[in-house]
Amino acid sequence: MALDTASPNDMNAILAKQKAAHLRDGIPSAEQRVEWLDRAIDLLVTHRTALSEAMNADFGHRSIDQSDFTDIAGSIGALKFAKKNLKKWMKPEKRSAEFPLNLFGAKARIHHQPKGVIGVISPWNFPVNLTFTPLAGVFAAGNRAMIKPSEFTEQTSELMKKLFADYYSEEEVAVVTGGPDVGAAFSGLAFDHIIFTGATSIAHHVMRAAADNLVPLTLELGGKSPVILGESADLDKAAKRIMAGKTLNAGQICLAPDYAFVPKDKTKDFVRAATSAVETMFPSGLKDNNDYTSVVNQRHFDRLQSYLEDAKSKGAEIVEINPKDEHFDQQPHHKIPPTIIVDPTDDMKVMQDEIFGPILPIKSYTSTQDAVGYVNAHARPLGLYYFGEDASERDYVLNNTTSGGVTVNDVLFHVAQEDLPFGGVGPSGMGSYHGVDGFREFSHRKSVYTQVGADLLAMVRPPYGEKYRKQVQGRIKK
Structure with missing residues (x-):
């Protein structure tokens, strides 16, 4: 079975469609995110046998019992954990406003905002788990996804492409298949974030391609x-x-x-x-x-x-x-x-x-x-x-x-x-995901400061006077 490869124009069109949908629909509610997670869980539960058999065929022989544990149950566990906790993760994070403005009602918060469209490049060794486990954080953070699975596990990649198309609209999730040329073009798309799991040698190419659009990266690599x-x-x-x-x-x-x-x-x-x-x-x-x-x-x-x-x-x-x-x-x-x-x-x-x-x-x-x-x-x-x-x-x-x-x-x-x-350091990777860390990795942590109503800061605006200088001098000390 030959992979039905995607062209760069095809991929750019899908990305544009997903970005437009993200802007059109705004920040997804917790209920929408749970629905995306539930669909992924249903896909895995319903089609576990077909997915495990596809992995078995791709490897020549792969233990069905192992696939059920590592790729099916392992993925469901990550998705359920995100589903259970995402409402708590979504709450604005309180931070301290500067004294003395905090005494007058100033507030500092971090809002977790979806980045938009996440590119997921998954490997062949755990082709289902390392596609769906990142999606737990991607969906929990309110993002859409484009996925490039490995050409080495051809039957599994084609099956995932079909199943994702059955369970999600192309505006929500899309799978593109193909060999190294498709992977290289995929890495160069203007995503809002890319997560790549694979060899360190390939990560150099992914990082260079992502640099053209200044796309942030999570690299899960390996090493000895x-x-x-x-x-x-x-x-x-x-x-x-x-x-x-x-x-x-x-x-x-x-x-x-x-x-x-x-x-x-x-x-x-x-x-x-x-x-x-x-x-x-x-x-x-x-x-x-x-x-x-x-x-x-x-x-x-x-x-x-x-x-x-x-x-x-x-x-x-x-x-x-x-x-x-x-x-x-x-x-x-x-x-x-x-x-x-x-x-x-x-x-x-x-x-x-x-x-x-x-x-x-x-x-x-x-x-x-x-x-x-x-x-x-x-x-x-x-x-x-x-x-x-x-x-x-x-x-x-x-x-x-x-x-x-x-x-x-x-x-x-x-x-x-x-x-x-979960993540590496230096040559073994950068960034991390799983649980709340995946939610944060695929979110923009936006600082939001709310100023006090009274115009207490008038003295820091020109013309500068003695009161202003006294205030500044009080801050310049050991």
Whole structure:
């Protein structure tokens, strides 16, 4: 099935229509915003099976149970949270007026005003969740949306295009599909805000294109999210949780644990515990297991294989976790068994690129300071994970590293908290969304000051006199 691509003229016409509707209809009421959210929830509930089957087809194989949890239920949770709280979020935020005017009735407020039309560029790894979760904040803030989903998940993108057209008018939500050329043109449209989720390398192009119209951006990127296992960590429990995060969606997650620091004397024990964790999750094997997802396409399969070949050629110890000793060179999809690379060197590709697959390098370390120093010597990651019960060590790691977010004693879970902002820092992104932070991200926070009725400020207007100078002098002091 070929994507029905949109032309730049088509996209500009849709954007103009949405902007005109935004001006014509004015700021949407809370009831209108709830209706938009309810339609999205209904779309997901009604068409969950079709969406999960489309994702399965796009990946070659993707666990239906996983899709139901991560993409369908996860999206509904975000939409319901916004629906529950948006009236509270919409209320003007009180601020303090300057003394002494506040004593005479001056008021300072922040009004949250819809920005207008939000461009949503969503990726292939969670194609439904990373389209609908941003929409929770977009709709709650009273905006309209144009969506450009990934061409890698073609069937899912085409299905979403059809479903959005069934549930929303083109003035409210529109989906445009196509490849890199469409994505480039989409990034250059004069939106009121763009949220892009994807690779850091592509974000450079999105940001340059948005700059022509000075469009503000939220960039949710990725990077090499590290794990630090402290000496006090429960090794078996940590291995179970790390490998669950590394095998979910076959590691194709922007927040997947990318590499792990393990105490030097526990390296072999961690490998055994990780192997046991995978065997427990996939007792019947991996190749034909419906719970284990495929790498999305040949290009990414080849990329991941090249990491393993490069590491092997440079002398790395590679541990393939393959409980049933299956042959993955004969399969209908692109599955790769979870693989651990023990003590890789920094010249290996697997330590230079974001892995985005079920490969986990582990690095032995002797001191927490060394592990923290290594993290700080590299680009700031989207996530960081600490395992352990030593509060002083935990605080040292958290206080001396900078990452988009942190989960302690697990991986990934900070992104599942709707009341926490989600976003990166530096190369892993800018801006944040989820919950109230998404509402604020997609709102213009307009300052509104109401002056007192009495003309108390007459003395600050010319002609300046002694009373004025005394007042100013009173403010110029330590």
